[in-house]
Amino acid sequence: MQGKPIINGVWSSHWIFIFAATGSAIGLGNVLKFPYLVSSNGGGAFILLYLVCLLLVGTPIMIAEVFIGRSKRQNPVYAIRNILQESGCSGRWSFVALAGVLSGFLIFSFYSVVIGWVLSYVVGISTGDFIGIGMQEAKQVFYQLRDTPETILRWHSFVVFVVMLIIVGGVNRGLENAIKFLMPVLFILLAALLGYALQTGNFTKGFYLLFSIDFSKLGWDSVLSALKHAFFTLSIGVGVMMAYGAYMPKQASIGSSIFLIVLLDMLIALLAGLAILPMMITNNMEPAYGMDLMFVTLPVAFGHMQAGQTIGFIFFLLVTTVALTSAISLMEPVTTWLSEHWGWSRLPTCIFLGIMVWAFGVTALGSFSFLSHVEIMGFNLFYFYDFVATNIIMPLVGLFVAILAGWIVNKRILSEELAMKSVFVFNLWHITVRYISPLAVGSIVYFMLVEKLSY
Ligand code: TRP
Numbered sequence: 001m002q003g004k005p006i007i008n009g010v011w012s013s014h015w016i017f018i019f020a021a022t023g024s025a026i027g028l029g030n031v032l033k034f035p036y037l038v039s040s041n042g043g044g045a046f047i048l049l050y051l052v053c054l055l056l057v058g059t060p061i062m063i064a065e066v067f068i069g070r071s072k073r074q075n076p077v078y079a080i081r082n083i084l085q086e087s088g089c090s091g092r093w094s095f096v097a098l099a100g101v102l103s104g105f106l107i108f109s110f111y112s113v114v115i116g117w118v119l120s121y122v123v124g125i126s127t128g129d130f131i132g133i134g135m136q137e138a139k140q141v142f143y144q145l146r147d148t149p150e151t152i153l154r155w156h157s158f159v160v161f162v163v164m165l166i167i168v169g170g171v172n173r174g175l176e177n178a179i180k181f182l183m184p185v186l187f188i189l190l191a192a193l194l195g196y197a198l199q200t201g202n203f204t205k206g207f208y209l210l211f212s213i214d215f216s217k218l219g220w221d222s223v224l225s226a227l228k229h230a231f232f233t234l235s236i237g238v239g240v241m242m243a244y245g246a247y248m249p250k251q252a253s254i255g256s257s258i259f260l261i262v263l264l265d266m267l268i269a270l271l272a273g274l275a276i277l278p279m280m281i282t283n284n285m286e287p288a289y290g291m292d293l294m295f296v297t298l299p300v301a302f303g304h305m306q307a308g309q310t311i312g313f314i315f316f317l318l319v320t321t322v323a324l325t326s327a328i329s330l331m332e333p334v335t336t337w338l339s340e341h342w343g344w345s346r347l348p349t350c351i352f353l354g355i356m357v358w359a360f361g362v363t364a365l366g367s368f369s370f371l372s373h374v375e376i377m378g379f380n381l382f383y384f385y386d387f388v389a390t391n392i393i394m395p396l397v398g399l400f401v402a403i404l405a406g407w408i409v410n411k412r413i414l415s416e417e418l419a420m421k422s423v424f425v426f427n428l429w430h431i432t433v434r435y436i437s438p439l440a441v442g443s444i445v446y447f448m449l450v451e452k453l454s455y
Helices: 014-025 027-038 046-074 076-086 091-126 135-147 148-168 170-199 205-209 220-233 240-246 256-280 290-304 309-344 346-364 379-407 413-420 423-453
Strands: none
Touching: 014 046, 014 135, 014 148, 014 240, 014 256, 014 309, 027 046, 027 205, 027 256, 027 290, 046 076, 046 135, 046 205, 046 220, 046 240, 046 256, 046 379, 046 413, 046 423, 076 091, 076 148, 076 309, 076 379, 091 135, 091 290, 091 309, 091 346, 091 379, 135 148, 135 240, 135 290, 148 170, 148 309, 148 346, 170 205, 170 256, 220 379, 220 423, 240 309, 256 290, 256 413, 256 423, 290 309, 290 346, 309 346, 346 379, 379 423, 413 423
């Protein structure tokens, strides 16, 4: 067996694990992608489809990842290598886990750039930069920020510094303290936004847009989107859940913790939708997507509504919190892997990784300015990192994890570690992770590659 078990410690309670994993799962995807996906794919119809994907793909694979982490209590790469070897397979396949761990690095580099944008909006909105602003003007403000590397460089450096400062503290002093502070802040900010949305008078309209069921808008594309989102939102395929699972107390039940995390993630995505949609309806806006929603449409809405400065400030602070808890989780797997691999303590590992991820981030932020001429497969670097990590590596690692849990690990070992109270639920999980999840995730990879590479 390679490496020693238990290196970094254990979460001081089962709840901290639940909140840390929830913090990782709730990210930019919940606030930006989900409300749009729902409102443009038939509302409640999409939510139902998405629930099915969460149950058949997201949850089973997430359980498998936490199982891998907790049963070995090592970094994701070593844990997978040991599990493979114990099951009589070649440990070399653990390079798939390594790809996942390193892809966290890719995601972090553009996540940090986006957090930089968000932070500069926190400042901009609260100082009144957006009062009465028009759509065109708002677009200009955003594009100028995006295309001027100096400002973002400062924010990006700040974000890398803060995240590494948290990571260097280790599981209990660093991650746990950050989670204990950030998660309550996140809930309070979301509650404040919802309270406001309830008063706008368009809450019911937003509610209907989100929940009214229209099956005619569902197509194959919706199925693929729901599948991909279920996967993305739970932060599977990067080793985060394995790394966090490695610090999970032994007596806690993996199955019920994961159900709770999935439920919270879903609930917060819906609440974010309920907070955002009424503001857009009040300002007669079409639900926009992603970056434009956050950096153009919403700021215009804030600029025209009562108390917009405060509400806008709360909104961007919420997005910062949501993104920060995910960013921290992104760096944990690569940090534990590297420090165990090289036998370095946390401090030098974090300094090294901080410099690396900072440099990577510079290429991501430069892809709108001094590196805009670099294109790979039609993407600039920023979007290319996103594409490779979220559409290829994450699903591939997910597929691998499903095969590992469904086909390779001995069923008795699984059942002992998971210790589910109901044999029926355990068998249901095992059948799903053995047959259904791999097929579904395999289809994401297949469609992504066919779609992108066949032109
Ligand atoms: N779950 C995050 C979101 O919804 C995004 C994400 C995907 C992520 N994979 C991750 C975050 C790994 C942290 C770690 O936005």
